[in-house]
Amino acid sequence: MYWTKIMTNFGFKIKQTGVRKPYNKFVTRALLIPLAEELGLIEKTDNKIKLTQQAKELPYLKKKEYDVIRTRPKDPLIYAAVCSILLEEEATVITPWIDHTTAQNLTKGITTGLNKYTKLKHLKIITREPRRKDMKKALKTLLSLKDYIEVEAKVAQHRPLHAKTTIGTNTAIITSANLIHTSLWRNFELGILFHQTPPQLKQLTEEEWNLAQPYTLN
Numbered sequence: 001m002y003w004t005k006i007m008t009n010f011g012f013k014i015k016q017t018g019v020r021k022p023y024n025k026f027v028t029r030a031l032l033i034p035l036a037e038e039l040g041l042i043e044k045t046d047n048k049i050k051l052t053q054q055a056k057e058l059p060y061l062k063k064k065e066y067d068v069i070r071t072r073p074k075d076p077l078i079y080a081a082v083c084s085i086l087l088e089e090e091a092t093v094i095t096p097w098i099d100h101t102t103a104q105n106l107t108k109g110i111t112t113g114l115n116k117y118t119k120l121k122h123l124k125i126i127t128r129e130p131r132r133k134d135m136k137k138a139l140k141t142l143l144s145l146k147d148y149i150e151v152e153a154k155v156a157q158h159r160p161l162h163a164k165t166t167i168g169t170n171t172a173i174i175t176s177a178n179l180i181h182t183s184l185w186r187n188f189e190l191g192i193l194f195h196q197t198p199p200q201l202k203q204l205t206e207e208e209w210n211l212a213q214p215y216t217l218n
Helices: 002-009 025-038 077-085 100-113 133-147 181-185 199-211
Strands: 042-045 048-051 066-072 090-094 122-127 150-155 165-168 172-175 189-194
Touching: 002 077, 002 100, 025 042, 025 066, 025 077, 066 077, 066 181, 077 165, 077 172, 077 181, 077 189, 090 199, 100 133, 100 181, 122 133, 122 199, 133 150, 165 199, 172 199
Parallel strands: 090 122, 122 150
Antiparallel strands: 042 048, 066 189, 090 165, 165 172, 172 189
């Protein structure tokens, strides 16, 4: 129920009624099984799931530095990774586009989790100059987090901005997906999830942040 509640707060549609196990059928089917397949830990044969040889040897393997994950219809693994990074103390999000729905889900997940499951204290956002009404609403929603944590938004100097990454205190993801519903829930997108943020990636992100211009609400 612990992770189920967290995911629900971030916008995952999970039925709470009758859930008696840590992971209900939705979580298992939509997230855990696809992720285990992606990592090569399980394989399906005649609608049966069994561990691969790699999974059986897992305790003896060196911890992986990164995983390649994907998002496809009804399997929002990249969004789940972004949400998990936002549970850390500090996070920097670089995205050309973000829609209001996604901003609302992220804001709700963060505010609901304060003093519970998230340690987030400082959120930095780098994006392109918002011209669409929906994106302005999205940034306004995210900046409303200033009532709870330190949050800042900047406009990237390099235009057009195309980079998409979320950097946390410990982990990070580089992905093809924008923070919009279509990319996160419908498209086929790829991402590299780093279990330890590479120093070079953190340095580049800090450089872009220093070059970007502060964004102010109109």
